[in-house]
Amino acid sequence: MPDKIALEVARYTPERDKEPKFETFEVPLRKEWVVLDALNYVKDKVDGSLSFRWSCRMGVCGSCGMMVNDEPKLTCATFLTDYAPGPVRVEPLKNFPVMRDLIVEITDFLTKLSKVKPWIIRKEEKPLSEGEYLQTPDQLDTYKQFSMCINCLLCYAACPVYGLDPLFAGPAALALAQRYNMDSRDQGSDERLDILSQHDGIWGCTFVGECTQVCPKHVDPAGAIQQYKLTGTQEWVKSFLMPFGGK
Amino acid sequence: MLDISSTDVLMVGGGGAGLRAAIAVAETNPNLNIAVISKVYPMRSHTVSAEGGAAGVARADDSLDEHAYDTISGGDWLPDQDAVEVFVKEAPLELMQLEHWGCPWNREPDGRVAVRPFGGMKKERTWFAADKTGFHMLHTLFQTSLKYKAVTRFDEFFATKLLVDDGRVQGVVAIELSTGKIQAVTAKAVILCTGGCGRIFPFTTNAAIKNGDGMALGYRAGAPLKDMEFVQYHPTGLPFTGILITEAARAEGGYMINKDGYRYLQDYNLGKPEPTPVLRSMELGPRDRLSQAFVKEFEKGRTIPGPYGAVVHLDLRHLGEKKIDAKLPFVRELCQKYENLDPVTELIPVRPVIHYMMGGVHTDINGATPLQGLYAAGEAACVSINGANRLGSNSLAELLVFGARAGRSAAAFASSQPAPQRHLLAQALDEETRLEQEFLNKTGGRERIATIREEMQKTMEECAGIYRTGPQLEHGAGKLRELQERFRSIALDDHTRPFNTELSSALELSYMLDVAESMVQCALHRTESRGAHQRSDFPARDDRKFLAHSLVKRNADGSPEVSYAPVTITRWPPAERVYGK
Numbered sequence: 001m002p003d004k005i006a007l008e009v010a011r012y013t014p015e016r017d018k019e020p021k022f023e024t025f026e027v028p029l030r031k032e033w034v035v036l037d038a039l040n041y042v043k044d045k046v047d048g049s050l051s052f053r054w055s056c057r058m059g060v061c062g063s064c065g066m067m068v069n070d071e072p073k074l075t076c077a078t079f080l081t082d083y084a085p086g087p088v089r090v091e092p093l094k095n096f097p098v099m100r101d102l103i104v105e106i107t108d109f110l111t112k113l114s115k116v117k118p119w120i121i122r123k124e125e126k127p128l129s130e131g132e133y134l135q136t137p138d139q140l141d142t143y144k145q146f147s148m149c150i151n152c153l154l155c156y157a158a159c160p161v162y163g164l165d166p167l168f169a170g171p172a173a174l175a176l177a178q179r180y181n182m183d184s185r186d187q188g189s190d191e192r193l194d195i196l197s198q199h200d201g202i203w204g205c206t207f208v209g210e211c212t213q214v215c216p217k218h219v220d221p222a223g224a225i226q227q228y229k230l231t232g233t234q235e236w237v238k239s240f241l242m243p244f245g246g247k
Numbered sequence: 248m249l250d251i252s253s254t255d256v257l258m259v260g261g262g263g264a265g266l267r268a269a270i271a272v273a274e275t276n277p278n279l280n281i282a283v284i285s286k287v288y289p290m291r292s293h294t295v296s297a298e299g300g301a302a303g304v305a306r307a308d309d310s311l312d313e314h315a316y317d318t319i320s321g322g323d324w325l326p327d328q329d330a331v332e333v334f335v336k337e338a339p340l341e342l343m344q345l346e347h348w349g350c351p352w353n354r355e356p357d358g359r360v361a362v363r364p365f366g367g368m369k370k371e372r373t374w375f376a377a378d379k380t381g382f383h384m385l386h387t388l389f390q391t392s393l394k395y396k397a398v399t400r401f402d403e404f405f406a407t408k409l410l411v412d413d414g415r416v417q418g419v420v421a422i423e424l425s426t427g428k429i430q431a432v433t434a435k436a437v438i439l440c441t442g443g444c445g446r447i448f449p450f451t452t453n454a455a456i457k458n459g460d461g462m463a464l465g466y467r468a469g470a471p472l473k474d475m476e477f478v479q480y481h482p483t484g485l486p487f488t489g490i491l492i493t494e495a496a497r498a499e500g501g502y503m504i505n506k507d508g509y510r511y512l513q514d515y516n517l518g519k520p521e522p523t524p525v526l527r528s529m530e531l532g533p534r535d536r537l538s539q540a541f542v543k544e545f546e547k548g549r550t551i552p553g554p555y556g557a558v559v560h561l562d563l564r565h566l567g568e569k570k571i572d573a574k575l576p577f578v579r580e581l582c583q584k585y586e587n588l589d590p591v592t593e594l595i596p597v598r599p600v601i602h603y604m605m606g607g608v609h610t611d612i613n614g615a616t617p618l619q620g621l622y623a624a625g626e627a628a629c630v631s632i633n634g635a636n637r638l639g640s641n642s643l644a645e646l647l648v649f650g651a652r653a654g655r656s657a658a659a660f661a662s663s664q665p666a667p668q669r670h671l672l673a674q675a676l677d678e679e680t681r682l683e684q685e686f687l688n689k690t691g692g693r694e695r696i697a698t699i700r701e702e703m704q705k706t707m708e709e710c711a712g713i714y715r716t717g718p719q720l721e722h723g724a725g726k727l728r729e730l731q732e733r734f735r736s737i738a739l740d741d742h743t744r745p746f747n748t749e750l751s752s753a754l755e756l757s758y759m760l761d762v763a764e765s766m767v768q769c770a771l772h773r774t775e776s777r778g779a780h781q782r783s784d785f786p787a788r789d790d791r792k793f794l795a796h797s798l799v800k801r802n803a804d805g806s807p808e809v810s811y812a813p814v815t816i817t818r819w820p821p822a823e824r825v826y827g828k
Contacts, residue, residue: 014745032487044697048749049741053287055454058490058581060382061291077584099425100746110288110402118390120349132346134358140351147351147383151290176390183349 005029005080006087007038012098020098029084035075036064052102059216062152066102067091072154072214093157109153112169115195116177121188139184146179146224148217155211155221161204168204169196171211171221178224193232202228249675250430254282255661257434259406259419259461261285262292264625264650265440266388271654273395276662282432284401284421286456289389293442293454297381298493298577300373301643303338305362309370311335318641319819321367321533322634323778324794328817330612330630334648341647342374350387351376364498365640367533369526373640378493378577384643405751406460408678409437409468410671416468416620417667420678427744431675435661438653439465439623443604447759449704451601452484452491461627463758465608466765470616471798473629476770476780477605479637480713482537484600486555488585492578492597494639497530499574502562505549515540518827528827535636535779538599542713558596599713603642605633609798614653624653635778686750692738696752699730707763711770716784720771727764734760768807769797790821
């Protein structure tokens with residue numbers, strides 16, 4: 001194994017640059033190192049101005065998503081040796097505006113997440129003194145997978161629909177909407193369906209499943225979207241057959 | 248240049264404590280404006296990494312008094328017992344509140360919330376969401392917080408200073424990271440919820456963002472820090488990365504074994520080895536004692552050498568694939584990803600790793616600091632319920648209980664306060680000038696951030712590790728002074744404004760140096776051994792002199808000054824800590 005590898009990093013500073021350009025750094029190639037370690041090596045030893053987000057380094061905070069050789073990856077869980085002999089090309093996540101070097105603007109996702117009302121909606125809340133809402137392990141299993149989303153946004157970077165139609169709520173927000181819809185404690189699915197049917201984004205999803213393929217937590221947003229379409233179609237048909245309170 | 252906004256109650260930090268506090272403010276007084284400032288998006292906060300669970304009495308065979316006793320004895324009688332009583336009483340309600348907000352707690356077949364055993368706990372009372380409890384709690388809190396219209400988030404704003412006027416905290420100065428603009432946010436009350444500072448040490452489970460920001464902000468503004476010498480090593484971290492392997496792995500039945508395959512904890516007054524877990528015994532002993540046992544095994548030559556230091560083994564093989572996948576899926580995922588091994592068939596190499604700060608900003612049981620208008624909650628605070636050693640799964644419950652209490656008391660205080668005055672602007676402008684002169688516009692420095700940071704980390708590991716001595720701590724204190732001096736000659740490569748992450752790193756280093764000095768001074772002054780603070784030169788607990796909290800204040804020249812405050816004892820007089828019986 002060679003002891004160095006070339007890291008090609010996209011650089012962009014809005015005050016200074018018209019467009020991003022690549023800069024190449026030679027970094028040590030160590031078997032324990034992930035791409036994020038190489039970026040930190042550059043920042044600490046070579047060029048302190050290199051900017052990127054990171055935090056937990058254990059694949060759960062969702063900060064360090066980037067394009068690595070054109071694929072969306074969590075850089076804290078992507079080993080350098082998988083790319084030997086190199087080069088490794090690191091770019092900001094696709095489909096988002098770039099703010100600086102490897103940092104992208106993600107407020108669009110936050111806005112969309114709020115819109116799908118990702119919280120428990122109930123007609124009546126029972127007091128804490130009455131204890132928990134009972135939920136069997138099987139009931140938990142129906143939504144658990146969708147609750148594993150870490151908001152890393154790799155799925156948005158992979159999504160061909162989001163790339164073309166920025167109004168599309170997107171895979172993670174839809175998976176999280178479905179996480180609450182499927183939760184036996186929740187009574188808000190009608191409300192969420194009304195919001196989502198205001199825009200035809202979900203119908204644009206072709207179920208090619210890029211989102212599910214890149215998801216580092218096996219959330220299966222594509223599956224959530226398919227479930228959604230099915231419910232949406234049923235509700236739409238029902239609204240014609242039973243216009244007065246068929247829900 | 249300077250932007251100003253104002254709010255009523257301001258949270259610094261948007262993790263578990265900050266979000267719980269924000270919701271508590273909103274529910275206490277719906278007329279208040281609420282701001283959450285965080286240097287990261289809330290769902291990136293380090294609460295996300297907590298794994299094993301959150302403690303709160305849940306079963307008929309358990310009682311609040313037993314949870315209190317486990318916590319107090321686990322903390323080597325340093326916790327304040329009035330605080331512990333409040334904590335154990337409110338923890339189950341807070342955990343139930345999380346259930347109502349949608350937290351996906353594991354369940355019993357009949358649909359009730361399930362509980363699991365945990366280290367140092369005599370009953371099963373740890374609520375869990377597989378081994379991603381912190382992740383699920385944080386996302387539940389974050390998603391729930393989105394429905395409160397009164398909460399304004401300042402995502403990716405880095406707080407640099409508390410605004411103090413007329414003896415009262417009235418807001419913060421922060422950098423909007425996306426633009427680099429300096430912003431003043433005035434407030435009638437401020438709650439510090441920034442978590443811990445594991446990054447002061449080289450080998451830690453803590454995320455990159457854990458730099459003691461809130462502790463340093465409070466300390467610099469005049470609030471004392473408390474019990475800073477008590478630093479928790481978690482006994483089971485993966486070598487090199489420091490990734491945590493949850494205590495739940497032992498609670499589900501994992502064994503700690505040395506190079507001979509021997510369950511060595513039986514040699515350290517922790518009970519006898521049994522095939523299945525025994526509460527408050529062996530692998531379910533408290534973290535301080537388990538980490539200390541590792542050092543003793545190393546000294547006996549019974550650990551296993553590795554490229555990143557000696558290790559022992561955590562053995563889960565006998566649990567079987569089904570149980571591991573059901574109860575410890577994240578452990579398996581982390582081992583496969585980062586160690587290229589499968590715990591179903593292989594041993595996991597582990598070593599003690601810096602995990603948690605028992606100390607923090609000194610508060611009362613309502614989260615109030617001695618500085619008017621300033622509150623703190625979560626790991627950034629020291630109430631204290633953890634004393635000299637925190638029990639696993641108490642911290643997630645703590646951030647809920649005391650996040651909510653701090654939120655309620657800050658809301659009550661803010662409701663009675665006048666709006667902050669315009670002349671705070673002058674302080675904010677001074678802060679802007681400082682940041683420009685000392686960092687952004689400075690030329691001619693020669694020290695690199697990473698160099699000073701690495702020297703600080705090495706110093707702390709050498710002088711303030713699992714076992715400490717007076718001379719080592721003296722040496723460490725001197726070295727930290729030197730590093731503080733050298734920090735003044737720091738040089739930035741980056742002089743631009745948008746997302747200048749090098750500036751954030753420099754400010755974080757400066758916070759860490761202040762907090763590190765406070766730790767070393769507290770450790771130096773406490774000439775006894777208690778819980779996680781083990782002085783080889785003073786091996787016994789000394790209740791006559793040190794049944795007391797360390798309080799450290801910052802002098803005008805930046806040096807730390809240590810004094811003591813009594814521990815509140817209500818119903819459990821100091822006694823010997825007994826495990827394995």
